Amino acid sequence: xxxxxxxxxxxxxxxxxxxxxxxxxxxxxxxxxxxxxxxxxxxxxxxxxxxxxxxxxxxxxxxxxxxxxxxxxxxxxxxxxxxxxxxxxxxxxxxxxxxxxxxxxxxxxxxxxxxxxxxxxxxxxxxxxxxxxxxxxxxxxxxxxxxxxxxxxxxxxxxxxxxxxxxxxxxxxxxxxxxxxxxxxxxxxxxxxxxxxxxxxxxxxxxxxxxxxxxxxxxxxxxxxxxxxxxxxxxxxxxxxxxxxxxxxxxxxxxxxxxxxxxxxxxxxxxxxxxxxxxxxxxxxxxxxxxxxxxxxxxxxxxxxxxxxxxxxxxxxxxxxxxxxxxxxxxxxxxxx
Amino acid sequence: xxxxxxxxxxxxxxxxxxxxxxxxxxxxxxxxxxxxxxxxxxxxxxxxxxxxxxxxxxxxxxxxxxxxxxxxxxxxxxxxxxxxxxxxxxxxxxxxxxxxxxxxxxxxxxxxxxxxxxxxxxxxxxxxxxxxxxxxxxxxxxxxxxxxxxxxxxxxxxxxxxxxxxxxxxxxxxxxxxxxxxxxxxxxxxxxxxxxxxxxxxxxxxxxxxxxxxxxxxxxxxxxxxxxxxxxxxxxxxxxxxxxxxxxxxxxxxxxxxxxxxxxxxxxxxxxxxxxxxxxxxxxxxxxxxxxxxxxxxxxxxxxxxxxxxxxxxxxxxxxxxxxxxxxxxxxxxxxx
Numbered sequence: 001x002x003x004x005x006x007x008x009x010x011x012x013x014x015x016x017x018x019x020x021x022x023x024x025x026x027x028x029x030x031x032x033x034x035x036x037x038x039x040x041x042x043x044x045x046x047x048x049x050x051x052x053x054x055x056x057x058x059x060x061x062x063x064x065x066x067x068x069x070x071x072x073x074x075x076x077x078x079x080x081x082x083x084x085x086x087x088x089x090x091x092x093x094x095x096x097x098x099x100x101x102x103x104x105x106x107x108x109x110x111x112x113x114x115x116x117x118x119x120x121x122x123x124x125x126x127x128x129x130x131x132x133x134x135x136x137x138x139x140x141x142x143x144x145x146x147x148x149x150x151x152x153x154x155x156x157x158x159x160x161x162x163x164x165x166x167x168x169x170x171x172x173x174x175x176x177x178x179x180x181x182x183x184x185x186x187x188x189x190x191x192x193x194x195x196x197x198x199x200x201x202x203x204x205x206x207x208x209x210x211x212x213x214x215x216x217x218x219x220x221x222x223x224x225x226x227x228x229x230x231x232x233x234x235x236x237x238x239x240x241x242x243x244x245x246x247x248x249x250x251x252x253x254x255x256x257x258x259x260x261x262x263x264x265x266x267x268x269x270x271x272x273x274x275x276x277x278x279x280x281x282x283x284x285x286x287x288x289x290x291x292x293x294x295x296x297x298x299x300x301x302x303x304x305x306x307x308x309x310x311x312x313x314x315x316x317x318x319x320x321x322x323x324x325x326x327x328x329x330x331x332x333x334x335x336x337x
Numbered sequence: 338x339x340x341x342x343x344x345x346x347x348x349x350x351x352x353x354x355x356x357x358x359x360x361x362x363x364x365x366x367x368x369x370x371x372x373x374x375x376x377x378x379x380x381x382x383x384x385x386x387x388x389x390x391x392x393x394x395x396x397x398x399x400x401x402x403x404x405x406x407x408x409x410x411x412x413x414x415x416x417x418x419x420x421x422x423x424x425x426x427x428x429x430x431x432x433x434x435x436x437x438x439x440x441x442x443x444x445x446x447x448x449x450x451x452x453x454x455x456x457x458x459x460x461x462x463x464x465x466x467x468x469x470x471x472x473x474x475x476x477x478x479x480x481x482x483x484x485x486x487x488x489x490x491x492x493x494x495x496x497x498x499x500x501x502x503x504x505x506x507x508x509x510x511x512x513x514x515x516x517x518x519x520x521x522x523x524x525x526x527x528x529x530x531x532x533x534x535x536x537x538x539x540x541x542x543x544x545x546x547x548x549x550x551x552x553x554x555x556x557x558x559x560x561x562x563x564x565x566x567x568x569x570x571x572x573x574x575x576x577x578x579x580x581x582x583x584x585x586x587x588x589x590x591x592x593x594x595x596x597x598x599x600x601x602x603x604x605x606x607x608x609x610x611x612x613x614x615x616x617x618x619x620x621x622x623x624x625x626x627x628x629x630x631x632x633x634x635x636x637x638x639x640x641x642x643x644x645x646x647x648x649x650x651x652x653x654x655x656x657x658x659x660x661x662x663x664x665x666x667x668x669x670x671x672x673x674x
Contacts, residue, residue, distance in 0.1 A: 010595070010616060013519030015529055017382050018595050018616030021358070045354050108653030123460035133653060182350030183658040192352055258347070258355050278615035279347060279355030316445030316470060321520040 002039040004277035006327035008286040012313070019327065020283030022259065022276040025199035026291070026337075029207030029269045033196060035337060037330060040196040043179055044275045047190055047256030048080040051138050052222050052264075053173050053201055054188075057165035058141045059218035063148030067098065074225035075232040076137025080255060082235025083112025083132035090232070091136045100143060105130040106156045107139045107186040114235050135186035137232075142188070158189045167191055169215070173201035185257060195273050198262060202271025205252075206264045223264055226252040239285045242304035243292065250297040253288060255281070261288040265295055282324060286311070290326045294334040339376040341614035343664035345623045347650070356664065357620030359596065359613040362536035363628070363674075366544030366606045370533060372674060374667060377533040380516055381612045384527055384593030385417040388475050389559050389601075390510050390538055391525075394502035395478045396555035400485030404435065411562035412569040413474025417592060419572025420449025420469035427569070428473045437480060442467040443493045444476045444523040451572050472523035474569075479525070495526045504528055506552070510538035522594060532610050535599060539608025542589075543601045560601055563589040576622045579641035580629065587634040590625060592618070598625040602632055619661060623648070627663045631671040 004021035011017060023038030033040060046053075055077040058064050064074065073094055081087035095101060110133040112118050121128045130136060142155045142162050151161040158167075158181065166189075171177055174197035184190040193201070210220030226233055230244035233254070240253055252264040259276030261284040272291055276283040289309040292298035298305055313322035326334070341358035348354060360375030370377060383390075392414040395401050401411065410431055418424035432438060447470040449455050458465045467473060479492045479499050488498040495504075495518065503526075508514055511534030521527040530538070547557030563570055567581035570591070577590055589601040596613030598621040609628055613620040626646040629635035635642055650659035663671070 012382055012527075012595075014517060015380065015382060015519055017519075018614065020615050043352065045349050045352060106654075108655075110653050119460070123456070180351060182352055182354075183652060183656055185652045185658070187652055187654050187656060190349075258349075277355065278357050278617055278620070280615055280617060283615070315520060315522045315524060316447050317443075317524050318445075319520055319524060321522070 004038045005330070007037065007274070007276065007330050008283035008324065009327050010313070010322065010324050012322040017322065020276050020278060020280055022274055022283065022287065023195045024272070024274040024287065024291070025196045026270060026272050027196070027199040027203040029203040029271070033199065034270070035333070036196070037333070038195075041194045042275065043192050044195055044198065044260065045182055045190050045192055045258065046198050046262070047184060047258060047260055048135070049198070049254045049256030049260045049262040049273070050170065050190065051078045051080070051254065052205060052219070052226070053170050054138060054166050055141050055222055056169040056173070056215060056218050057162070058145045059221055060214040061145060061148060061165070063145045066148055067144050069144065071225040071228050072232060074222055075229035077141035078222055078226050078254065079137045079233045080134040080240070081137060081232065082114040082238060083110065083117050083128070083134065084114035084235050085117065086231060087137070087235070088117070088131045091131045091140055094140050095143070098143060098147060102130045104143060104153065105133070105136060105139045106154070107133040107135045107188075110134060133186060135188070138188070139186065156188045163189050170201070172215070173204050174198060175200050195275055198273035199271050202262045202264050202273055203269065204271070206266050206271045207269040223252045223266065239308060242307070243289060243298060246299065246302040246304040247292065247297050251292060253292070255284065259284045261285065263288055263292060265297055267297070268295060270295070286324055286326065287330070290331065290334055294337045341375045342667070344374065344611070344613065344667050345620035345661065346664050347659065347661050349650070349659040354659065357613050357615060357617055359611055359620065359624065360532045361609070361611040361624065361628070362533045363607060363609050364533070364536040364540040366540040366608070370536065371607070372670070373533070374670070375532075378531050379612065380529050381532055381535065381597065382519055382527050382529055382595065383535050383599070384521060384595060384597050385472070386535070386591045386593030386597045386599040386610070387507065387527065388415045388417070388591065389542060389556070389563070390507050391475060391503050392478055392559055393506040393510070393552060393555050394499070395482045396558055397551040398482060398485055398502070400482045403485055404481050406481065408562040408565050409569060410474075411559055412566035414478035415559055415563055415591065416474045416570045417471040417577070418474065418569065419451040419575060420447065420454045420465070420471065421451035421572050422454065423568060424474070424572070425454070425468045428468045428477055431477050432480070435477075435480060435484060439467050441480060441490065442470070442473060442476045443491070444470040444472045444525075447471060470523060472525070475525070476523065493525045500526050507538070509552070510541050511535060512537050532612055535610035536608050539599045539601050539610055540606065541608070543603050543608045544606040560589045560603065576645060579644065580626060580635060583636065583639040583641040584629065584634050588629060590629070592621065596621045598622065600625055600629060602634055604634070605632060607632065623661055623663065624667070627668065627671055631674045
């Protein structure tokens with residue numbers, strides 16, 4: 001068991017003010033791990049980075065096609081969205097097509113992050129709903145699958161047929177039994193795996209050609225839906241949306257709470273999984289951007305990149321007071337990839 | 338140079354999800370360091386945790402008395418406040434008494450964190466002002482000193498007489514020349530020191546009896562002002578205010594950006610300084626609460642303590658999904674103090 005290693009440094013003037021450590025595995029679908037930093041065997045909660053895996057049963061069961069789901073629906077099933085109208089309108093319509101309402105969701109309400117929706121709720125005194133929850137698309141996907149399976153309404157219970165199917169897909173994709181689960185922010189079970197297991201699953205998604213078995217085809221469709229709708233995966237200004245747009249479809253990426261980030265690079269058949277040990281998003285975004293740059297799929301000078309990697313820290317008078325960037329040894333290793 | 342050590346763990350169900358490492362020094366005014374975790378020599382930017390040191394020249398120069406400052410003014414000079422009316426009204430009145438206005442501040446505007454003030458600015462379309470900046474009390478203290486010294490208006494320049502006096506006091510209290518400075522969020526120079534140096538300075542404040550030289554008396558007055566006005570030091574719901582109230586005047590504590598926290602425990606003549614290496618506030622609050630509990634000045638069962646130490650993490654449906662607490666070895670060490 002290795003300690004987490006420095007991945008991301010926060011400078012203030014000439015001083016290294018803060019440092020983020022973590023674990024990273026980069027895996028090829030056929031060749032396995034290509035590079036590791038920290039502890040590949042560290043057990044992590046993938047949180048929302050596993051939404052593509054949680055959506056596999058929805059597609060491969062035939063539930064998605066039976067319900068006539070579009071690529072927008074599939075993107076939303078994989079999304080951690082900001083609760084903007086483009087997200088909540090689509091989730092509400094999808095629920096309606098199932099003959100369901102927001103009350104059938106089990107994700108709980110969440111104040112939307114989207115500025116316009118946030119202002120509407122916060123200043124207008126409108127309580128946010130469950131459709132605003134960043135996971136409402138995933139949950140509507142669960143409801144779609146539950147309907148298809150003829151299963152009951154409490155789809156977030158660990159022994160519900162939906163979650164049993166999710167666990168089966170998760171363990172198959174990660175290549176190992178899950179050591180267990182904990183309750184996610186949205187109340188669904190979040191299955192654990194190693195960083196290597198998460199990277200393996202992402203490599204399998206990267207290697208899916210859409211011409212193989214049901215799982216291969218499902219993975220291929222979900223990744224295609226993600227890259228087709230970066231605006232639905234997160235929202236304006238968020239890393240997943242910004243960076244996927246900047247890459248123009250060359251990779252799918254997904255954040256998870258507590259410093260997780262994954263990437264799927266189909267043209268290289270490579271999956272990436274990283275966990276910042278301290279759970280900090282700024283470091284996860286910096287590290288994933290650096291990896292995407294290293295693989296040549298993200299322009300290091302694109303504004304979306306520069307907002308996360310070698311990003312200036314401006315103070316309250318707009319003075320450039322610091323910088324967030326990769327830790328030196330990690331940066332050097334990446335240049336050798 | 339030692340690596341930072343685990344101080345605070347974030348659990349999700351039965352899984353250790355995230356871990357925060359850092360450096361801690363506990364120092365006695367006469368006996369020096371009593372306990373160290375991590376690297377006592379690590380250079381840190383104390384950020385707002387050094388506000389009491391930055392306020393020393395204001396008092397010891399006679400500027401505070403010449404301007405008729407109250408204990409409320411002195412508390413605000415040491416504060417990182419939430420921009421509530423109780424803060425901004427007092428800062429505005431203080432500026433007025435100096436014949437100055439908000440435009441003379443150099444801290445920049447900041448959206449207030451206080452819910453009522455935030456709603457007023459954000460929903461009412463009122464741009465926040467410089468008085469809302471959490472550092473506006475410190476800056477008004479700087480202006481008070483600048484006036485007393487007959488110095489110019491650009492009091493945040495590193496060679497301005499105010500900052501020269503601050504640096505002198507800072508280096509004397511920390512016991513070593515500062516290795517340099519960087520620009521703080523409020524645009525003032527923030528002088529660096531080691532974690533041990535910061536703890537030494539806090540121990541000297543803890544040991545001040547108010548009967549010695551000008552620096553001793555100034556330190557004693559500032560700490561007395563802090564414990565007399567916990568509501569002015571931060572604001573409702575903030576750790577400094579909550580925990581100082583819970584301790585009923587037995588200790589002064591102060592947070593700083595990027596995971597810094599200090600404590601001054603006069604009854605033990607002890608100062609504490611800690612830096613979470615990754616810069617995370619939740620861990621700094623957890624660690625300082627644990628230290629205050631270990632010294633018997635904070636009730637471990639007080640709601641303000643339980644909000645930071647062994648605090649449940651509730652998800653969006655209010656389900657208890659995790660916990661934030663001290664790392665095992667650190668907790669064990671603390672029990673032996």
